[in-house]
Amino acid sequence: MKYSQLIAPRTSEIVEQPTPEPGYGEVLVEVKVCGVCASEVHPWMDPRPDYPYRMGHEPAGIVRAVGPGVTRFQPGDRVTGLLLPSYSDYGIARQESLLPLPDELPFEFALGEPLACMVNGQRRTPVELADRVALVGLGFMGLGLLQLLKLRGPREIIAIDPREDARALALQLGADIAYHPDEVPQELFLTSWTEWEKPLGVDVAIEASGTQAGLTLAGKLVKAHGILSILGFHQGELRQVDVEMWNWKAIDVVNAHVRRHADLMESMRIGLELIAANKFSFAPLVTHRFGLHELDQAFTALLEKPQGFVKSVVLI
Incomplete structure (x- = not known):
């Protein structure tokens, strides 16, 4: 060999x-x-x-x-x-x-292994019908998750990445709109406690970049009592988060990674069934x-x- x-x-x-x-x-x-x-x-x-x-x-x-x-x-x-x-x-x-x-x-x-990770990310991220979802990071994992998110029936998927080609592919795969991180509209941000009762932010923000910048941006996009799901694989340097902002927004933070063997194999099986049904590729x-x-x-x-x-x- x-x-x-x-x-x-x-x-x-x-x-x-x-x-x-x-x-x-x-x-x-x-x-x-x-x-x-x-x-x-x-x-x-x-x-x-x-x-x-x-x-x-x-x-x-x-x-x-x-x-x-x-x-x-x-x-x-x-x-x-x-x-x-x-x-x-x-x-x-x-x-x-x-x-x-x-x-x-x-x-x-x-x-099979990344397929299981994508399916686990979708299963652990509670996206409901008509939710407004921001997906930060349009690499392999983010674009794979995007296909699965469409199956949940969100009202809008907002795709965010600095690379123009990644944003274009996200739109082809079903995102409703795509932004460069520097061009995200202000009405999508909730960063001040004085505005927490305004209709700002998204129901679910998913961080799929594996970067400090992506994690920071995703935290700012979550509405009060919304959900922040961390799918990105973070390695190398330690990360910093604004726990004070997370606190007053009362958000739920989800670790979208799963390591248990049985869960990985079950999600892999589900993913292969979705491929067979032409729901994912x-x-x-x-x-x-x-x-x-x-x-x-x-x-x-x-x-x-x-x-x-x-x-x-x-x-x-």
């Missing part, structure tokens, strides 16, 4: 070793694609004490062998799920961490493709975000 490992900041190499055999309850998967996740940017570019270091957690592929006790899969089955590290042509997963894929769904549009979001030997280029694209960029995947 071949796999990619980090040996220094922003520097990966390909390593070969014998292909592992699946143990009891385990499945050997030939990985065909692995998504490149923003949560891995800092591990990729920041110095670490534990080189060589392996990453990758958004795989889809084909079952090639099963261990004793495996009853859910057989060789040849197409699968996605939780398998890491997965910047590799083969990997081992527990059978309960995989779900089957239909033959007609391309592997690059069947990234990764097709407009997967924009840049790389080989396993080009992993550093894939991360560079994620970091620099060239025109039209949404998501890098590694084809293996």
Whole structure:
């Protein structure tokens, strides 16, 4: 088998070793694609004490062998799920961490782990019919969540991002209006306690940027007694929030991330059902493709975000 490992900041190499055999309850998967996740940017570019270091957690592929006790899969089955590290042509997963894929769904549009995260974000964010929703951050996660939000029937989805191409795609995917962060109308802000009884702000503000600026903006957009949902993955530096403003606005703050295995697999199953029903698609979001030997280029694209960029995947 071949796999990619980090040996220094922003520097990966390909390593070969014998292909592992699946143990009891385990499945050997030939990985065909692995998504490149923003949560891995800092591990990729920041110095670490534990080189060589392996990453990758958004795989889809084909079952090639099963261990004793495996009853859910057989060789040849197409699968996605939780398998890491997965910047590799083969990997081992527990059978309960995989779900089957239909033959007609391309592997690059069947990234189970981020799909589960998007569905969890939607399930944990209580958007009601006719709510006014602001979505701050139109990267891969934000644009994926946008598709799911439409299924809740909000009155208006306001998409916010500094990149013009991201705003244009958000409008194509169903946002009602899109703004640059510096051009958001003042009537969408509630930042003074003297105005808390005015019809200012949105019912639900969702932060999907993973940045301090995005979190600050989302907090200002929530109306009194509204909901702030934090979907963005925050890493690196500590964040600051205006707890005094959150306090007098009496907002509910939701952590839209879920880590429990059972919840991830249930949301993954729901997401795959939505794909099968043509209610959700990764097709407009997967924009840049790389080989396993080009992993550093894939991360560079994620970091620099060239025109039209949404998501890098590694084809293996």
